[in-house]
Amino acid sequence: MPAALSWRHHTLIQALLSRGPLKEDDFRSIFSQVTGKTSGSEQQQLFNEYLRKINAELSYVQFELRACRNQYDGDVYYGVINNISDDQSKFGTKYTVPQIAFYKGIVEAIVQDAEARGSISNTDALNIRLDMQVHGVTDPQSQGGPTHIPPAFKNFSMSHKEKALEQLVKDQWLCSVPDGKIGLGVRSFLDLRSWFRTNEVPACEVCNEAAVKAQLCQNEACNIRLHLYCLKKKFSQKKVQRVCPGCGTKWEVPIVKAEAVDEVDDAPNVPSQNTQPAEHPVKKRRKSYREADDEIVKNDSSLTSATLSNAKRVTRRSVRLSAN
Ligand SMILES: [Zn+2]
Ligand SMILES: [Zn+2]
Missing domain, CATH: 1.10.10.10 (Winged helix-like DNA-binding domain superfamily/Winged helix DNA-binding domain)
Known part of the structure; x- marks a missing residue:
């Protein structure tokens, strides 16, 4: 049983719940304000620790703090989502x-x-x-x-x-x-x-x-x-050829405004209780929204309870490995 959350954790959760998904900069600035840590590797470590602790608590009520990219501009957002499948909850x-x-x-x-x-x-x-x-x-x-x-x-x-x-x-x-x-x-x-x-x-x-x-x-x-932001990052590396990673066909990188090229790190990653592997979609039949949702909940709840006592950080690398 994790220790109870402090007012600082609650302030972060409250900000996400009341203001909706927040841009990474905004969320981190709230984090800096409540913790007093403004920069450095120590801050990053504390940030991860906070999110892990928050997710450990939220998992009891089937909520989860997550990060994702807005696929239209590549910006990272943080938000709290409801892992209960029924529409009324969501x-x-x-x-x-x-x-x-x-x-x-x-x-x-x-x-x-x-x-x-x-x-x-x-x-x-x-x-x-x-x-x-x-x-x-x-x-x-x-x-x-x-x-x-x-x-x-x-x-x-x-x-x-x-x-x-x-x-x-x-x-x-x-x-x-x-x-x-x-x-x-x-x-x-x-x-x-x-x-x-x-x-x-x-x-x-x-x-x-x-x-x-x-x-x-x-x-x-x-x-x-490939996401535009992912291909730009990939092809900005000097030794990487600008070809399709699958078939080797030359890949034209579209020219867009310079600022879109900047620091795209790895996929946003939030320390989480949820170790569901990122399985590549292989199912032949398209599922309806409802059917798929039910399945997700089954997966999530079994995984959540199985991993509750063993919270570990799921990195992109480990997710990919387990998917292969
Ligand atoms: Zn991508
Ligand atoms: Zn190809």
């Missing part, structure tokens, strides 16, 4: 059932994009059909007949969708990307990590995280995807 009472179904439809449309653009147009988002999100609710009278659509779904009008879209962007479940399209919000990158893995969202060859917004290999027969 979204609170703020969102209605059709609003949540609408959100899931948008997420599925974005991650299914074969070109990994990481976004869909506003019009495509508004045209998402909610009846596709009704799983297993069939009318027993008409076997194989049309799925029964709840009235709340049928009555979910275009203006309801527009309103939901606005709220989802505001709450960072979705985001509005520069060209006016709809992308995944930071909250989704944090929250859906396991879901990406249990579905067929191809992973980035460098960091092994889902490549939702990514660059594709020029060779159409090759499935390699």
